[in-house]
Amino acid sequence: MKKQLTVLFITLFTCFNLYGQEQQYVVLEFIKVEPDRVLDYLEYKDFLANVHKVSKEEGHINGWDLWSLQSGSDLEGENFQYVTVTYYSDPVKMMNGNDMEQLVADAIKAFPNMSAAEARQKIRDALDMRDLAVRNYMVQVASTADNFEFQPGILASFDLMKAVEGKFQDYERAEQEVFLPHHQRKINADLMESWRFLRTALPTGSEAKSTHMTMNVYSDYLQFFNSMEFEDMEITEEQQQEVEAGLNSRDQKWVYLATLETVVR
Template sequence: MTMKKIVLFLIFGLLMAGGIRAQQTQYLVFDFIKVEDDQIFDYIEFKDLMEKVYRQALTDGKIQGWDFWSLQSGADQEAFQYIMITYYNDPVNMMNGLDESAMMDYTKIAYPHLNDAQVANLFQNALDIKDTPMRLYMKEIVGTSDDFQMKPGVLASFDLMKAREGMFEAYEQAEMEVFRPIHQNKIEQGMMGHWSFLRTALPLGSQAKSTHLTMNMYKDYMQFFNSQEYEDMNQSVAQQKAVNEGLNSRDQKWVYLATLENVVR
């Protein structure tokens, strides 16, 4: 094989690899968790243990990542205080999730000094102190191009949206073609870390509370507040019209501001 052919082959391989990565779709499970006030410290110990367990699941290829967020503000703070997100690479894995048996096996690996009875007792105690009043199964539709680093202390705004009746496709088009470039511009100006747009993965009826969700990531409060003050002074009349039409195509149901406490990648 000539040197020219080798170079062309390598370039083709890189392009194919990039294309495969670009086509990979993430599936996310959002667990909104409530813990009674007198059991908060017990649950903090449990979620730290869960980080080690989910790290074992990541090593085993069962998940793509795991986040644990502490809610700072939102409509339902009395209903839950934490948001746990588990990332999968396909919808089947997402729906199957990690059953209790698998979780216990990973716990044994992460904590080899615990016997079977101790592991079982640990999980029973966890079930006794937490409740999951809401769970969302989501599929990522599009995201920004960035190198944002997920680490404890970063902020996120989780915005639950509901597309207006008859405007489902129009709303998705607005997020992808109108709002994504705005968020990308914020990122390039250092006013934001990452943005992604997600659709509920399960079939929904007209009575569903939400149909979509946007995740807005910030490295700290300074970046978050600067982002709120952002205004594109160069926006044309046509662009402003597109923004207004996009806003009118959906109802912003809830906004939750949260801080990342634990992360597995």
Template sequence: MKKIILPLLLLVLTSVMVKAQETRYLVFEFIKVESNQTYDFIEHKEFMEKIYQSAINDKRIQGWDFWSLQSGADPSEFQYITITYYKDPVSMMHGLQEEELAKYGMVAYPHFTENQVKERLAKAYSCMDLAQRAYMQEIASTRDNFQMKRGTLASFDLMKAVEGKFQEYEKAEKEVFMPIHQNRIDKGLMGHWSLLRTALPFGSEAKSTHLTINIYRDYVQFFNAQEYEDMESTAEQRAAVEKGLKSRDQKWVYLATLENAVR
């Protein structure tokens, strides 16, 4: 009996460890740039891309995206969104500190001294305003092999679970809405979908509790997906969708275009 239990226990532990490794942790930064500083900010982006690449090569982070906002927010609030990917919640919360950025900057730009790198970093951050930062944990995603590249379109949907219906909302996303998105992906109407939960503690006054990311290859795929109507859905499925919609409040939708993805 012990010979049977031990392999089963090892199998369960391995499964848990693999699942933990698959979980992604993401930090969203919503960035505001004044019109007279746009050029300086673009220089900052290009400068930072190589630094983030060095951090990825050192396995400190798993990736970095730079998105340009198309719609969904007042331009005076923010115009860009960056996403930094981490392997675990601890490294996510620590983030990349100034000293680490300087270290990776010297690797990316070996002809710079440490002081020169720090001066460039200070200049870069002076041309932007961090309007908001969100720490998220990915808890569900579709099965696909979509590869993001410049021009990829994404819809970032901020959700707030109705008070007392937190678990009900997550269940609806996983069991009702995710299969719908998977069906669209299988039909070539979508690239990827994922559900993220706010990683930090929050209360009833929190603006949002979750975020869904809907990714499309381009505007053609995006508009085809908007026009698509599943005529095969049953009355039971439609009722489940309606119930799921009542478990959350869709706070805002941001449409953005990918300018660069560093991996």
């Protein structure tokens, strides 16, 4: 076990040093809440948002989002209602993101009249309110050139992919060299707001359910549906062949359409 942890952190730090301080690490948590507890959970998410605001001010995180899922194929047959996205500047902060004592300290700063015991219980109650079925640790590999500011009400599709065995590098190259310029042209045509490409940050075996994810961001449903009709007139026949090769290098496992409910920046 010790050897496995050593390999894990060597992998994370190698990636961190390769890309530098601006590299972004992301934790996605797909959440299921029982129907009779949704209203209670929504009250706790406001509490957590205030705690995360302090966490950002203290430099523990770069940001936090809560998205409500509108549609998608369910992992493991689960019916998810929400996904949270927490952003970090380095892998160590990412791995320490669920440290209870740090969360309690941030909660006390967010709510000065709350004791440590009360803060700890409130956090436990908030976490117990939902069933965390899936947690993905990821690192951002590429993104479009945009300055879009996330605001409640925007849309995003979370597309989880699995690179075909033996075509891992081919798939990443296709996303960065073929699909990224395509999405940049969409942004320039006001048919998309932002696009990000992420890979799993932790070592995975051949049985991993997904290895990568793209996050496609839209201002509203009108832009989303217009984007679906977009025909890239600039693409050449050679580039079209590269697109097809890229599609064949990965298996699109799940797609979730979500609306941003709460954002901390």
